[in-house]
Amino acid sequence: MTLKEALDAGKFVVTAEIGPPKGTDIAEMIHHIDLLKGKIDAANITDNQSAVMRINSMSVCRLALEKGLEPILQMTCRDRNRIGLQSDLLGASILGIHNVLCMTGDHVSAGDHKEAKPVYDIESVQLLRIVDALNHGRDMMGNELKGATRFFQGAVVTPEANPVDPQLMKFEKKINAGANFFQTQAIYDIEKFKEFMAFARKFPIKVLAGFVVLKSAGMANFLNKFVPGITVPQLLIDELKAAGKENALDAGLNITARHIRQLKDGKICDGVHIMAIGMEDKVPTIMELAGLL
Amino acid sequence: MIITRKKDRNNILETVKKYDSFFLIGCSECASLCGTGNEEALDEMAEFLRSNGKKVTGTLIPKTGCQTLGTKIELKKDKDACEAADAIIVMSCGAGTQSAVEIFKDKPVYPSNDSLFLGNMTRFQMFDERCSLCGECIIGKTAGICPVTNCPKGLLVGPCGGMSDGKCEVSPDIPCAWVRIYERQKALNNLDEMKEVIGPKNWSAGQKPGNLSAKKDADKKEKKD
Numbered sequence: 001m002t003l004k005e006a007l008d009a010g011k012f013v014v015t016a017e018i019g020p021p022k023g024t025d026i027a028e029m030i031h032h033i034d035l036l037k038g039k040i041d042a043a044n045i046t047d048n049q050s051a052v053m054r055i056n057s058m059s060v061c062r063l064a065l066e067k068g069l070e071p072i073l074q075m076t077c078r079d080r081n082r083i084g085l086q087s088d089l090l091g092a093s094i095l096g097i098h099n100v101l102c103m104t105g106d107h108v109s110a111g112d113h114k115e116a117k118p119v120y121d122i123e124s125v126q127l128l129r130i131v132d133a134l135n136h137g138r139d140m141m142g143n144e145l146k147g148a149t150r151f152f153q154g155a156v157v158t159p160e161a162n163p164v165d166p167q168l169m170k171f172e173k174k175i176n177a178g179a180n181f182f183q184t185q186a187i188y189d190i191e192k193f194k195e196f197m198a199f200a201r202k203f204p205i206k207v208l209a210g211f212v213v214l215k216s217a218g219m220a221n222f223l224n225k226f227v228p229g230i231t232v233p234q235l236l237i238d239e240l241k242a243a244g245k246e247n248a249l250d251a252g253l254n255i256t257a258r259h260i261r262q263l264k265d266g267k268i269c270d271g272v273h274i275m276a277i278g279m280e281d282k283v284p285t286i287m288e289l290a291g292l293l
Numbered sequence: 294m295i296i297t298r299k300k301d302r303n304n305i306l307e308t309v310k311k312y313d314s315f316f317l318i319g320c321s322e323c324a325s326l327c328g329t330g331n332e333e334a335l336d337e338m339a340e341f342l343r344s345n346g347k348k349v350t351g352t353l354i355p356k357t358g359c360q361t362l363g364t365k366i367e368l369k370k371d372k373d374a375c376e377a378a379d380a381i382i383v384m385s386c387g388a389g390t391q392s393a394v395e396i397f398k399d400k401p402v403y404p405s406n407d408s409l410f411l412g413n414m415t416r417f418q419m420f421d422e423r424c425s426l427c428g429e430c431i432i433g434k435t436a437g438i439c440p441v442t443n444c445p446k447g448l449l450v451g452p453c454g455g456m457s458d459g460k461c462e463v464s465p466d467i468p469c470a471w472v473r474i475y476e477r478q479k480a481l482n483n484l485d486e487m488k489e490v491i492g493p494k495n496w497s498a499g500q501k502p503g504n505l506s507a508k509k510d511a512d513k514k515e516k517k518d
Binding site for chain 2: 078082103104106107109110118120121122123124125126129140156157158161162163165166167169170172173176177185227228229
C-alpha cells in the first residue's frame with residue numbers, strides 16, 4: 001500500500017526516518033531498511049540532513065523501493081536551484097518515487113561544509129507549487145512536459161514555534177500550494193498539540209505527529225536549549241530522571257509509546273513520524289509498546 | 294554606503310613584495326566613514342610600508358573614489374608622485390579600486406580592504422546590512438524589511454522551522470526577519486499583506502555585471518509613455 005492509499009484508507013500511519021550514511025558503506029542502512037519494511041508505512045529518506053554531506057536522498061529512495069519499503073523523498077532547497085530541483089523531481093518520478101516532502105533545509109552553517117554557497121533560489125512553498133505544476137504536466141515556467149509526474153507531496157510544520165502565528169500563516173500557504181500531508185517537528189506536549197490539531201483540522205490535509213525519543217534527561221535539556229520549536233515539559237524530564245541512568249532509554253521509549261497511543265486512541269491526528277536519529281532498531285519496539293504491531 | 298574592512302597588513306605586504314614604491318589612494322566617502330580610507334588610515338599604511346623598507350611617493354583622498362572621471366581629474370596634480378610609484382594601493386572599496394585600475398593603464402593596482410556589504414551606519418563605525426541590491430525591490434510587500442537580506446536563506450514566504458524565540462537558526466544574534474516583518478505588519482494593521490506568496494524571485498533582475506545609463510533609461514521610459 002502506498003502512503004497515499006494508507007492515509008486515504010484512514011489507517012493510523014507510521015513513518016520513520018532513514019538517514020543515508022556519509023560514504024559508500026551502506027550495510028547498516030540496508031539493515032535498517034530490512035528491519036523497518038513491512039512494519040512502517042513509509043520512510044523519509046533525508047536530504048543531506050543538518051547540511052552534512054552524505055549519499056543523496058534519491059538513490060536511497062530507489063534502493064528502499066527495490067527492498068520493498070515505501071520511500072518519501074525529502075527535498076530541501078539548500079543545494080539546488082529551480083532547474084536542479086525540477087530535474088531531480090522528474091528523475092525521481094521515473095524511478096518510481098512518488099512521495100516527496102518539500103522543505104527549506106537547514107542552513108549550510110549547521111553542517112560540515114560551512115563555506116558552501118547556500119542556494120535557496122526558491123523555498124518550501126514555491127517547491128510545493130512546482131510539484132503541483134509538474135503533476136499537472138507543466139514546469140514552473142508553464143512549459144509543457146512530455147509526461148506529467150504523479151507526486152503525493154507533503155511538507156513540515158512546527159506546531160510549537162514561538163511565536164507561532166507566522167509559522168501558522170506559512171502552514172496555510174503550504175496547504176494552498178498543494179501540500180497533502182504534514183509531518184511535524186517533535187512534539188512532547190499532547191494537550192498543546194491538540195490545540196494545533198484543532199486549527200489543522202479545518203483543512204483537508206493529513207497530519208503525522210513528529211516524535212524524537214528521549215534517551216536521557218540530559219538530551220531533553222539539550223533539545224529545550226538548542227533545537228528550535230521543541231519544548232520538553234519538565235514533567236517528562238522528571239520522569240526520565242526518576243528512571244535512573246540505566247533505565248532512562250526505556251523510560252524514553254515508554255513516553256513515546258504512551259504519547260502515540262494517546263494520539264491514536266483519541267483520533268487526534270492521522271499518524272506519527274518517528275525520528276529515531278541513530279536508534280532505527282528501536283522503532284519496532286516503540287510500535288510494539290504503542291500497540292501498533 | 295559600502296562597508297569595508299582592512300585586510301591583514303602582513304598579507305598586503307606579501308602580495309606587493311616585488312614592488313618598492315607606492316602611491317596610496319583613499320576615499321572621502323564610505324571608506325572614510327568606515328575608517329579604512331581616511332587620512333588616519335592612509336598615514337598608518339604609509340608608516341607601515343616605510344617601516345618595512347618601502348617608499349610612499351604620495352597620497353590622495355579623492356572626493357568619491359568610485360566616480361572614475363572625477364578621481365582621474367583629482368589625480369592630475371599628483372602626476373609625478375604617481376609616475377614615481379611602482380604600484381598603487383587603493384584604500385577604499387572594490388569599486389574605488391577598479392576606478393584606479395581603469396585610470397592607471399600600465400601600473401599594478403592593489404586593494405588594502407575587503408568590501409563587505411551595502412550597509413547602514415547605526416552608530417559610529419557600526420554597520421549592518423539591509424539591502425542586497427537584488428535588482429527588484431520587494432520591501433513594499435514586506436513591511437519595509439528586506440527578507441532577501443535580513444534572512445540568511447533569503448526566504449520570501451515566511452519563517453523557516455529554524456526560528457526559535459524570534460531568533461534565527463544561523464545565530465541567536467540575528468533576529469528572524471519574518472518575525473520582524475510579522476510584528477511590523479501586525480502593528481501597522483496590515484497582516485493580510487503577509488498572506489501573499491511572494492516569488493519565485495526573478496534573480497535575472499540582478500544579473501552581473503550591472504550596467505545602467507540613467508539618461509538613456511529615462512529617454513526610453515519617456516518614449517514609452
